[in-house]
Amino acid sequence: MTTYFFADTAVLTGRTLRHVTRSVDTVITTVITPVAMMLMFVYVFGGAIDTGSVPYVNYMLPGILLITVASGISYTAYRLFTDMKGGIFERFRSMPIARSGVLWAHVLTSLVANLISLVIVVGVALLMGFRTGAGLPAWLAVAGILFLFTLALTWLAVIPGLSATSVEGAGAFAYPLVFLPFVSSAFVPTQTMPGPVRAFAEHQPVTSIVNTIRDLFAQRPVGDDIWTALAWCAGTLVAAYVLAMATYRRKVA
Amino acid sequence: MTTRSTAHPAIRVRGLEKSYGKREVLRGVDFDVARGSIFALLGSNGAGKTTIVRILATLLKANAGTAGVHGFDVAAQPANVRESLSLTGQFAAVDEILSGRENLVLVARLRHLKDPGAVADDLLGRFSLTEAGSRKVSTYSGGMRRRLDIAMSLVGDPPVIFLDEPTTGLDPEARIEVWRAVKELAGSGTTVLLTTQYLDEAEQLADRIAILHQGRIIANGTLAELKRLFPPATVEYVEKQPTLEEIFLAIIGGDNSDAADTEHLGGQG
Numbered sequence: 001m002t003t004y005f006f007a008d009t010a011v012l013t014g015r016t017l018r019h020v021t022r023s024v025d026t027v028i029t030t031v032i033t034p035v036a037m038m039l040m041f042v043y044v045f046g047g048a049i050d051t052g053s054v055p056y057v058n059y060m061l062p063g064i065l066l067i068t069v070a071s072g073i074s075y076t077a078y079r080l081f082t083d084m085k086g087g088i089f090e091r092f093r094s095m096p097i098a099r100s101g102v103l104w105a106h107v108l109t110s111l112v113a114n115l116i117s118l119v120i121v122v123g124v125a126l127l128m129g130f131r132t133g134a135g136l137p138a139w140l141a142v143a144g145i146l147f148l149f150t151l152a153l154t155w156l157a158v159i160p161g162l163s164a165t166s167v168e169g170a171g172a173f174a175y176p177l178v179f180l181p182f183v184s185s186a187f188v189p190t191q192t193m194p195g196p197v198r199a200f201a202e203h204q205p206v207t208s209i210v211n212t213i214r215d216l217f218a219q220r221p222v223g224d225d226i227w228t229a230l231a232w233c234a235g236t237l238v239a240a241y242v243l244a245m246a247t248y249r250r251k252v253a
Numbered sequence: 254m255t256t257r258s259t260a261h262p263a264i265r266v267r268g269l270e271k272s273y274g275k276r277e278v279l280r281g282v283d284f285d286v287a288r289g290s291i292f293a294l295l296g297s298n299g300a301g302k303t304t305i306v307r308i309l310a311t312l313l314k315a316n317a318g319t320a321g322v323h324g325f326d327v328a329a330q331p332a333n334v335r336e337s338l339s340l341t342g343q344f345a346a347v348d349e350i351l352s353g354r355e356n357l358v359l360v361a362r363l364r365h366l367k368d369p370g371a372v373a374d375d376l377l378g379r380f381s382l383t384e385a386g387s388r389k390v391s392t393y394s395g396g397m398r399r400r401l402d403i404a405m406s407l408v409g410d411p412p413v414i415f416l417d418e419p420t421t422g423l424d425p426e427a428r429i430e431v432w433r434a435v436k437e438l439a440g441s442g443t444t445v446l447l448t449t450q451y452l453d454e455a456e457q458l459a460d461r462i463a464i465l466h467q468g469r470i471i472a473n474g475t476l477a478e479l480k481r482l483f484p485p486a487t488v489e490y491v492e493k494q495p496t497l498e499e500i501f502l503a504i505i506g507g508d509n510s511d512a513a514d515t516e517h518l519g520g521q522g
Contacts (some may be wrong), residue, residue, distance in 0.1 A: 087346035092341040
């Protein structure tokens with residue numbers, strides 16, 4: 001049975017990818033929020049925010065990228081939820097296929113869908129004046145961190161996708177994730193925040209990830225932030241994966 | 254496929270028990286389904302029909318008892334069981350976003366068949382879906398969806414097929430379409446386990462009928478045998494025609510107080 005794991009997962013991933021390409025609206029709605037925020041922040045609020053010599057669009061792009069992923073994974077939960085409710089999940093599970101392939105197909109599709117959204121958002125940022133002298137290694141490092149972040153949040157999205165009782169519930173978990181970057185170094189320097197807020201902002205996962213990506217784009221040495229960022233991503237990934245698999249076993253037992 | 258391997262029945266269930274918490278759904282279910290026959294599990298909502306199907310399809314574990322499909326034990330050899338059966342669940346398990354043909358190709362690929370496209374085209378033809386084959390399933394009618402659903406279960410010619418309430422929610426025309434498909438199936442030697450809450454459906458399709466009530470099989474036999482078992486118990490279903498009064502009340506709806514007032518005034522005048 002396991003000999004077919006890769007073949008089955010590839011077939012199932014092809015199916016969910018078609019869901020993405022045939023409902024382009026899901027890609028557009030994923031991208032529209034971060035792009036709108038980018039426009040607001042750069043052309044409305046940005047002028048009042050002091051980020052020193054750094055152009056504001058360069059400053060806030062890392063945070064916008066994280067928001068893009070956070071809103072993208074709510075569709076991962078939605079797609080999984082629809083499969084669970086519609087009965088096709090049961091059909092797959094009653095077939096002689098590698099059962100874990102059903103989940104992996106959704107995870108791989110989520111990675112691809114988010115990659116598409118991220119590329120679009122970076123493209124819009126370039127049009128808005130985002131510039132970086134980062135070379136290939138720095139771009140690869142940014143891609144690697146975003147990959148790990150997306151993978152961690154995707155497994156997190158699997159949990160509501162499997163256990164939600166309504167479509168709204170399946171997508172709602174993403175809202176706090178979308179707003180987390182606002183209380184971080186993503187849009188304003190944390191030094192301007194009052195004590196407790198600043199303490200939270202400086203110790204929550206988004207800040208270290210944002211700082212790392214920002215440094216990579218600005219060709220600065222990344223410092224310790226990268227290790228904090230990687231630890232947060234890896235920790236979230238492991239915890240979410242364990243919880244998601246436990247939910248899966250409970251749901252299908 | 255139709256060799257003389259009648260040594261074991263296609264489905265064998267012995268002492269099956271299942272409870273969710275304190276709620277006992279199955280309390281010792283026994284039955285056999287002969288190869289190539291249509292067997293109907295008849296019962297009202299909540300009788301445990303779907304629970305039996307889910308246990309047989311390896312989606313659910315029983316608390317006690319044994320169940321075998323095509324000679325394989327569902328608990329010990331789930332992989333072999335899944336090779337031998339196909340499940341058509343209560344809700345049409347089709348992919349709405351794919352076309353009908355793509356749905357069939359998908360299942361054929363997952364069953365690792367040689368020529369998925371040819372398998373799909375053949376089944377589209379058998380279920381009169383050739384014209385609709387390239388259309389998105391979300392544009393299909395309920396009956397077409399069900400037919401596609403059953404066609405998907407036939408990919409790879411599994412020897413045993415479970416149909417869990419295949420006509421629930423369908424209009425009369427679509428029901429007849431599905432019945433025709435099921436009869437064709439049995440004609441080709443496939444064993445069919447059918448669950449239904451419709452008496453006429455069991456009567457139309459099944460070689461044998463088992464009545465499941467409160468987690469137990471309380472009767473099991475051919476229609477003729479069941480009729481012989483309970484000669485005096487002729488249950489008649491009579492359509493109750495509404496009286497004109499009921500129609501009147503339904504039409505005026507919530508305006509009862511108005512009606513009463515008018516009547517009162519009318520009485521005075």
